[in-house]
Amino acid sequence: MTSALFFIVLLLIAVSIWQITKIFELSQGKKVPTQIADDNDNDWNGKLMMAFLFFIYGITIFSFWAYGDVLLPVAASEHGSDYDSLMVISFVIIFIVQTITQALLHYFSYKYRGEKGKKALFYADNNTLEAIWTIIPVITLAGLILYGLYTWTAIMNIEENEDALVVELYAQQFNWKARYAGSDGVLGDANVRFLQDFDGKNLVGIDATDPNGLDDVVVQELHLPVGREVIFKMRSQDVLHSAYMPHFRAQMNCVPGMITEFAFTPNMTTEQMRQTPDMVAKVKKINKIRAENSKELIAKGEEPLEPYIFDYLLLCNKICGASHYNMQMKIVVESPEDYEKWMKNQQTFAQVIQ
């Protein structure tokens, strides 16, 4: 039924376009149609070019007005604010350039629309102009490159240090696991060869002969203490995955056969993030949408949707197969005390395989 409707709409659009064209042709009177633009065509298309400029501006403003609130909220990691300010600066530059160049392009298309008998200016070259619009991008980009590289080095330069929490993120089709290093602070050796040991209880393939691994803790929900650097070691057991934690401005691929790294310091607990005005508004909006959708579900006799509560997310962001779209893990950022309390209740590898 829907598809029939869809086809009818498509057909109607096609027919209406066809009719409009016919009207154009008729309105051109008895002139022989040459299929080459004449003064009339130049005139109305030139005006439309100008209108199109306002369409571009309009859709920009509309998108910010209507969709500005879907953008990511403030970053929840220490490097996040550097990331965000680089992003804002880049966007300001982009908007300035976009506004000016599109204006020139479309205004010239309108202003210089052709007329019979008019002659264009023979203007083939001007070295000064060329130099200007080579040098201005060079300077702008030099600034952006330097600023970008400075931030990049700061983020990616991972120094091993005593205080940092080492966590392994382990990816497989289609779920995530996390492994904590335990009291010794060292992750035990691991390899996919060990996955079948202990009747499949060895969830991430820890080498049971490595003493460092015995106190490791494997969990399905990532808990992080606020204010402490976390060094992530990523592994994958089957295909490429990507550990994407948008609120922390963090992402790194998980590659079978190698260990990749990323580090950040979370600086806002889940609870604090829930309290930010942006997030309160967003959650309210989402729950309004969910309530609407639930009404339809209830009418169909199905279970309504649960109300949404914000949690940090770890998403898979590298195509990995059928359930790629649902490969996720909840991240909880909490006070160090709550974290310790939670950690005490987890089983170590030694306990699991007993």
Add this chain to the structure above:
Amino acid sequence: MSTVAAHAHEEDHGHHHKETFITKYIFSQDHKMIAKQYLITGLFMGIIGIAMSLLFRLQLAWPEQPFGIFEVLLGKWAPDGVMDPNVYLALVTIHGTIMVFFVLTAGLSGTFSNLLIPLQIGARDMASGLLNMISFWLFFLSSAIMVMSLFVEAGPAAAGWTIYPPLSAIPQAQPGSGLGMTLWLVSMAIFIASSLLGSLNYIVTVLNLRTKGMTMTRLPLTIWAFFVTAIIGVVSFPVLLSAALLLIMDRSFGTSFFLSDIFIQGEVLHYQGGSPVLYEHLFWFLGHPEVYIVLLPALGITSEIIATNARKPIFGYRAMVASILAIAFLSTIVWGHHMFISGMNPFLGSVFTFTTLLIAIPSAVKAFNYITTLWKGNLQLNPAMLFSIGLVSTFITGGLTGIILGDSTLDINVHDTYFVVAHFHLVMGISALYGLFAGVYHWFPKMFGRMMNKNLGYVHFWVTAIAAYGVFFPMHFIGMAGLPRRYYTNTAFPYFDDLADINVLITVFALIAGAAQIVFLYNFIHSMFYGRKAEQNPWRSNTLEWTAPVEHMHGNWPGEIPHVYRWAYDYSKPGQAEDFVPQNVPLQEGEEELQH
């Protein structure tokens, strides 16, 4: 050299070959016929590619809703009319493959390089007509295999158009990685062979068969673009071929080039010591230049059309050539910006950020030169001209966001989100498609001897232009919101519930854009048979193809090949009676050539 070749042809010309239907329309060695074959095959593939995008847009706007159209087209892959996640991935994969390679590489560059290189440089045909014919038929064969792969039992390749292993390498990982992937790889290997034969032919033809007086600095910018594109293709396509061959080895012969330490479906596989990151390097060594293989011909076409229709010389000819060369060079050393977070050394990321952002400089020069060419022109707003201006607009809009994605830092959070999808669709997808459309409207009279309907052209442009921005502008926002691409649905994350409206809006615009292409197809086919007969030089253009007769003939020109006395951009030159002076008109007494 060029004159010798010309004379050799001269003698050959005159006595008529017996032409049968098969040698004229099917196994033709005439570059004009081959161009038409490329165009029509490309358009056919384009219909498939665009239709696929509409199907998965429906799924994204109304996730897991039954659609009768799915049942009709996808059959058992859409039980009760609800699209299967594997099929969603397959559609995304084949859409990308078809649009990038089959439509925008072969359909765009193949068509116009073949049509225009001999005609614009003043040659009887390509350097090797036979290779040219083989090139097209290899392309046709690879298209046929790609289409065939849609009908295999487990479905076509579904690992994304980049087919990263191990997902693409092990059939246990997803159904599409079985026979479907084998066919994909075979099809691409043949496609690469076709592309290489074509490119070598273009390079040799441009270097050796230029008519008398056609120096490199008098070449139209179209030819410069095609020539440089062919060089990039020859440099980078073989690397993709090697990646494809190694992947075939891993898949079928048990080698471990890209695979290591894999446990899947309860079993440890034997692969040891390979690295998927190696594949990524090999793939993107072609993959990024490929963007420019797609885009440069479109920019070349646009340069020609904007100058002709502005009735003005292209501004800064030498700067335009230099920027093509600079883009071509830089395009081969920026591939790593697709891999900032692949696990490669962060220092490499810094290097690739540097080279990547440098590309913005020649691109900015090009954009400003186009704008200056419009300034104080006498713009003839033909459909081809509208699409060319539209190209400059989307090239700027899409190119600017490249500054964000090319910056390794900013890439961390927008990598593989819809922000990327919006960026590359605008800057290479839509821009290159506009280049293709502009080229078709402009050279249709040359190809088919008839004119396309301009009013249908206007409708086509304006609806497409609005819908294209309508699709891709809001898409930046869902990307910035953190929504990953290649998600079958985003209902698994309540956090993204507020993006549902935007997805509906995007799909509605996509459907409108799709409908507008029906207008184009109708116009194309109808005009081919019933269009108004074209005059010899309808756009009053300077380049040599318009000095050839409207009726196609072997050897392009009756009698001698025209000689060239000036560059291609003497539009509205002071002291001339007309506002254009074709390249084959000798300089007047006392006239300066004004080379720029």
